[in-house]
Amino acid sequence: MTQILVQGLVLSGFYALIAVGFTLIFSVGRVLNLAYGSFLMLGGYIYYQGAQVAGLPKFPSLIIAAIAGAVFGMLVYRILVKRLSGNVVAVEIATLILAVVVQAAVILIFSPSPKSMWPLVPGVLRIGDASVTYNIFIAAVTSWVLLGGLFLFIGTTHMGRAIRAVSMDPKGAVISGIDPEKVNILTWAISGSFGAIAGVFLATYTQLDPNMWVTPLIIAVAVVIVGGIGSILGSLVAAHIIGMLETITTSLIAAELRGVATMLIIIAVLLVAPRGLFGKSEL
Amino acid sequence: MSALKTPLQRGIAAWLVFAIVMVVLPHLVGTGVTRSFVFAMYLAIFAISWDVMSGRTGYISFGHPFLIGIGGYTTALLTYHLHWPLYFSIPTAVLMTMIGGTLFFFPALRIRGTYFALVTLAFMELIYGLVQVIAPKVTGGTRGLSGLDSLVTGAIPNYYLALVVLLILGFSMWLLIRTHIGTALSAIGMDEDAVRASGINVTKLKLFTFMLSAFTAGLGGALYVHYLGSIAPRALFDVGFLFQILVACLLGGAGTITGPIAGAFFLTFLLEWLRPYIPGSERFLIYGTFALILYVMQPNGLHELIRLGIKRLGLLAPGRRAS
Numbered sequence: 129m130t131q132i133l134v135q136g137l138v139l140s141g142f143y144a145l146i147a148v149g150f151t152l153i154f155s156v157g158r159v160l161n162l163a164y165g166s167f168l169m170l171g172g173y174i175y176y177q178g179a180q181v182a183g184l185p186k187f188p189s190l191i192i193a194a195i196a197g198a199v200f201g202m203l204v205y206r207i208l209v210k211r212l213s214g215n216v217v218a219v220e221i222a223t224l225i226l227a228v229v230v231q232a233a234v235i236l237i238f239s240p241s242p243k244s245m246w247p248l249v250p251g252v253l254r255i256g257d258a259s260v261t262y263n264i265f266i267a268a269v270t271s272w273v274l275l276g277g278l279f280l281f282i283g284t285t286h287m288g289r290a291i292r293a294v295s296m297d298p299k300g301a302v303i304s305g306i307d308p309e310k311v312n313i314l315t316w317a318i319s320g321s322f323g324a325i326a327g328v329f330l331a332t333y334t335q336l337d338p339n340m341w342v343t344p345l346i347i348a349v350a351v352v353i354v355g356g357i358g359s360i361l362g363s364l365v366a367a368h369i370i371g372m373l374e375t376i377t378t379s380l381i382a383a384e385l386r387g388v389a390t391m392l393i394i395i396a397v398l399l400v401a402p403r404g405l406f407g408k409s410e411l
Numbered sequence: 412m413s414a415l416k417t418p419l420q421r422g423i424a425a426w427l428v429f430a431i432v433m434v435v436l437p438h439l440v441g442t443g444v445t446r447s448f449v450f451a452m453y454l455a456i457f458a459i460s461w462d463v464m465s466g467r468t469g470y471i472s473f474g475h476p477f478l479i480g481i482g483g484y485t486t487a488l489l490t491y492h493l494h495w496p497l498y499f500s501i502p503t504a505v506l507m508t509m510i511g512g513t514l515f516f517f518p519a520l521r522i523r524g525t526y527f528a529l530v531t532l533a534f535m536e537l538i539y540g541l542v543q544v545i546a547p548k549v550t551g552g553t554r555g556l557s558g559l560d561s562l563v564t565g566a567i568p569n570y571y572l573a574l575v576v577l578l579i580l581g582f583s584m585w586l587l588i589r590t591h592i593g594t595a596l597s598a599i600g601m602d603e604d605a606v607r608a609s610g611i612n613v614t615k616l617k618l619f620t621f622m623l624s625a626f627t628a629g630l631g632g633a634l635y636v637h638y639l640g641s642i643a644p645r646a647l648f649d650v651g652f653l654f655q656i657l658v659a660c661l662l663g664g665a666g667t668i669t670g671p672i673a674g675a676f677f678l679t680f681l682l683e684w685l686r687p688y689i690p691g692s693e694r695f696l697i698y699g700t701f702a703l704i705l706y707v708m709q710p711n712g713l714h715e716l717i718r719l720g721i722k723r724l725g726l727l728a729p730g731r732r733a734s
Contacts, residue, residue: 212707218706218710220471220528221657224650225699225703228650229695229700232696232699342536342650345532346533349529353529353533391537394530
């Protein structure tokens, strides 16, 4: 019982980390970034290149991955999304094509075969009679720290207020002297770096392979649907519902049913509350 | 050309030319090229199916492999395990796609654009997971089933089978989108509330196009599976497969039916042409980048580029300018 609780809590924290970058862009820019999974994949591969090929220490490699993710996020916004701004459908399609292009590029550069990654912190943590690997535990802690930081940033700083303003009403924000361009670039950078960090943990949790962008995208999608568009707090709650439910299904029923429970929640939520549990129109 | 004044007449003439060229074609080219054409035609059928549902309405389906997969798996299971003759199993598969697909997508039909795309993508991943887990002995699990019966054998009979289906489906869908239904679908893509406010039953209309799309996907999927002789989850419920359908539609020009058909042919032959130079899946990189650039430059696809080109030529031609 403790095992399920601890593991579920840790997995949920990890899912929240995966989803928050996706939610952020969705609520501020009103666009779906289906290339979000590529941010994670890129983060994983860059970390691998740094820590396991070039032999850099782990922490600097993680930072490099995060910076690369931020740069990639800004590039995607500048080159692709901005050009299609106003056309939500076009952004969806273009980012999905981009995701497949990135996958092909990764195959070309790193070969299609999966690579196993060393855990960031080896070993197993025991809490009571429950045990989780340090790696996933650190992922959850990182997630809590990053999400706490994001909340503080959005809630207290001037820039954070600008982000909230744009997410509520872009036109109104412009009238009050906010440059929505700056806000968008910043959110894409944050999303990219969070995605890259989540990707490093995802790669150490499972493995590194060119298809690894699909699963986190589905998780992010599920979290957004259950939590409701544009609510970071909602995403946090949704990540915990999904993480817990998934842990319960996999440990009590069958391990193969990992994704199935998530899909059933999605369908149920769509039927009962199509706007999500905490759906509102701003952050 | 004086007889061909209206766009409809010109369109029908173009369809006739296309049909005649396609009928003659296998006698002029080798078996390899014929097989490429068969693949291109199936891709075109899937692209038509996508286009009917998503091309105009703005309800972007990322779940078309899911529909195609229902059709494919139904007929594969019926013939493989129960030894049903194909003449019964394929219609059953089409029916199953329409029923099963509608049941699954119905909650999705109630929600708006953005969520719809996400949910359909999720459905595809869900079925991918389920096929491998639930009764892997029946479905063949991850490896799928092989050695399925085929409807006709040989490259040329398969070519004509696919051609007949493509021509009938393509032409009738093309006629359909030229009616008020096509206009209404475009209007849904622009402003759904306005369409509803003008007294059109939007849900009914969406359901109708969805069933039509499912019918096309189911028929195409069932025939395709029997053409290949095998079925596997990763070959069908895959983002790469979805990507090919999407890119075919977008390259050609979504919402025009003829555009996606042209896109499917273009894509297939671009792939074939690239094969000697880049044998692996890196080809996705080339044509993916190409598709992305084209899409960002002109979201309406080659269809629109050609139309604009013709218009510009027409404007520049002397004598026309006066009128």
